[in-house]
Amino acid sequence: MVPLDDGARPDSSADPNRFDGNAIGDLISQVAAENEKACQRTQTQPSIDILLTFDWPYGVVTAAPQGGASASVPAAQFECNKISLLCAAVMPRYHFAAGECVFYERQPWKYGDRVVVGRGAAAAPHFTRFVGLGPVNEPQHGKQRWFYAMNVAPLHSASAGTAAPSAAPVNCTANPLFQFGRLGKALDTRILPKVLAGIDRSGDNDGDSDGQRHPGGRQDRRRAAPPPLNYVCSSCNQPGHWVSDCPTKDQQKRRRMGEANPPSGYVCRGCSKPGHWRSDCPDGGGGAARGQAADALSKCWFCLANPDVDQNLMVAIGDEAYVAMAKGALVVGGAAGDAFDGFSSPVPGGGHVLVVPIVHTDSLRRTREGSSDADRGLGAEIDRWAAAVAALFAEHSCVPLAFETSRCLPYVHTALQMVPIPREKAGAVRPALEELCAAGGLTVERGYPAGAQDGYFALSDPASGDNLFVHIPRQARDFNLELGRKLAATILGAPAREHWRQCVVSASEEAGGRDRFIAAFAKHDFAR
Known part of the structure; x- marks a missing residue:
């Protein structure tokens, strides 16, 4: 069981205890390490049974609630991209969140048939149930359920073969958080860099200051967000980045001025060799260009790990x-x-x-x-x-x-x-x-x-x-x-x-x- 609470309240934007990208990254690192230990003992499998957070994961309200849940969910104020990435990475069996002060039991979602728990004939596809809980004894929010009863066979026992895993419910939906990380297998340290690359680890609070919260507090991020589908950079005629972020805009500008070849002393940042522009690099952009390419990938419109995918x-x-x-x-x-x-x-x-x-x-x-x-x-x-x-x-x-x-x-x-x-x-x-x-x-x-x-x-x-x-x-x-x-x-x-x-x-x-x-x-x- 992994709890995570940023202490967020409408009047606590300056709270120094609110989680940031480093906290999320450290938690995912711990889960990856535990998964590797489990893999050595039995087989690769998710290791989180219960995840407790204050914020709801952004994008989770995409299906009809289960019977007995609230018929409607108000406009969320505490949806969070980082929580979405966390949940998508650690794949908990149950995820409870209380930030919206309403009871909401979403239809469970399955991670495809490749991510399984159990061994041999007892294996079953892995799935997550999300439950929003109401406040305890707070009349201002009405009579919202703040409790939930369940009977869970621990994932570790299922992987060890000492307990049969729960079968995926027939009403499972597609994974609503796929755009934040679709690993196709359990998290381990080999793919940890891919997950951490999608987290803002600058240390800033994960609130309105970095524009990560949706909606209710989200700031204008048009410059940081990737361009729309089919947007073409007017500098290099390529999609995937804004013209202001074009990796070859300097070369394109020189070409428009009549300089077909780079000047004497120019060295391609891709292969560290002279004689050609970076955009014409014959090795496709290795060497020092990898950092530039990695930055472009983090904003790629088509990559589902990008939290700004439309x-x-x-x-x-x-x-x-x-x-x-x-x-x-x-x-x-x-x-x-x-x-x-x-x-x-x-x-x-x-x-x-x-x-x-x-x-x-x-x-x-x-x-x-x-x-x-x-x-x-x-x-x-x-x-x-x-x-x-x-x-x-x-x-x-x-x-x-x-x-x-x-x-x-x-x-x-x-x-x-x-x-x-x-x-x-x-x-x-x-x-x-x-x-x-x-x-x-x-x-x-x-x-x-x-x-x-x-x-x-x-x-x-x-x-x-x-x-x-x-x-x-x-x-x-x-x-x-x-x-x-x-x-x-x-x-x-x-x-x-x-x-x-x-x-x-x-x-x-x-x-x-x-x-x-x-x-x-x-x-x-x-x-x-």
């Missing part, structure tokens, strides 16, 4: 990849039963989605050519998600225009985009692509570029099933990174939808389209 777009999540709606989607959902009309799609919610690797991945090429189990596993699940989305499209007489644009840069997280187009227009895809490439002095190829670090645009031809490629020259400054979107807009006769910024809608409209797509996609969602 949950408003999330559709489904598996073991290796997840599905999300596209920001500024090219198509929108039309009326039920209607045919395709311009950018009005018959697929509920529109259907423009992204299939994204959970682990930070700069290119899907390795999933096709790599020999490791991890690469093959990721490739297989991406293909499985793509097939599931295609099956939904087929129900509405559509085929997927599936494409990836990769510059093989370590701080850019790649994704497979899928846009539904009418089945009768499938044959127009390749001719339209060849015409667009010819206008830009490019050609359509049948394979990846020769260099492993060379960029490419990859497309699956819906008519023939062939994989088509457009190689991105290393020195290309004018390559349109939205080539796939321009291709789809051309085929649909909707040129005004080529640029995503012109298609952004309100958060409520995004949520409505997402919910309609989720409802239609549910029967194809193999992670449910």
Whole structure:
């Protein structure tokens, strides 16, 4: 049992006893050490039975309460990102929190079928129950339950084989805290740095001063938060970072001034060698550039460990990849039963989605050519998600225009985009692509570029099933990174939808389209 209370109250912002990133990191380190001891004795397994905190974890109120719980939950004042990361990392069997002064028993969530407790035939998927408790004898909050009865077989006993673990309840939901850490296995010191990298360990109080609390006290963090989906840096034409944080902005500025080659004495910070700009580093950015890349990864929009990931777009999540709606989607959902009309799609919610690797991945090429189990596993699940989305499209007489644009840069997280187009227009895809490439002095190829670090645009031809490629020259400054979107807009006769910024809608409209797509996609969602 691990208690954690920051002593937070509305009038105690200066309380020196409030926890900070160091306290969270130390606690997770202790859990990792205990897990390793358990692994030496029996097998790798989570070691926390009960976690007690004051704050609720941010994002936990995403399911209907259990019977007997409060019918509604007020706007939370003490939700905390660091508590979310803590809970996602240590995976307690029970998590109790009292900060909201209401009783709320959430439906339990399961950590997939890979994280199990018990041994042999007695093994069972691991799950967490979250319970919010009311205050003791405080009439101002009404008659909220402040007690909870349970019968728990300790995880240590289950792992040692002396007690059977509890089976996962049938009403388990998906993990609502996956964006704060989806480890896929029990925490140990080998993966501890990955978890701690997501914690602010500056020592500042975890309150309104660092903008981590949601909502009720959250400050404007637009500059610290990652950019929206499909945001493209105007300096290097790459997504994944704000233009003010561009790792190559100095080189780009010199190039615009006519300096194609670096000046005498310039040394690349990636490989510590002269003769080329950092953005053209042939080794992909090793050496001193790793620190810069690591900083970019901590703000990566697609990495689920980033606490600022926009949950408003999330559709489904598996073991290796997840599905999300596209920001500024090219198509929108039309009326039920209607045919395709311009950018009005018959697929509920529109259907423009992204299939994204959970682990930070700069290119899907390795999933096709790599020999490791991890690469093959990721490739297989991406293909499985793509097939599931295609099956939904087929129900509405559509085929997927599936494409990836990769510059093989370590701080850019790649994704497979899928846009539904009418089945009768499938044959127009390749001719339209060849015409667009010819206008830009490019050609359509049948394979990846020769260099492993060379960029490419990859497309699956819906008519023939062939994989088509457009190689991105290393020195290309004018390559349109939205080539796939321009291709789809051309085929649909909707040129005004080529640029995503012109298609952004309100958060409520995004949520409505997402919910309609989720409802239609549910029967194809193999992670449910």
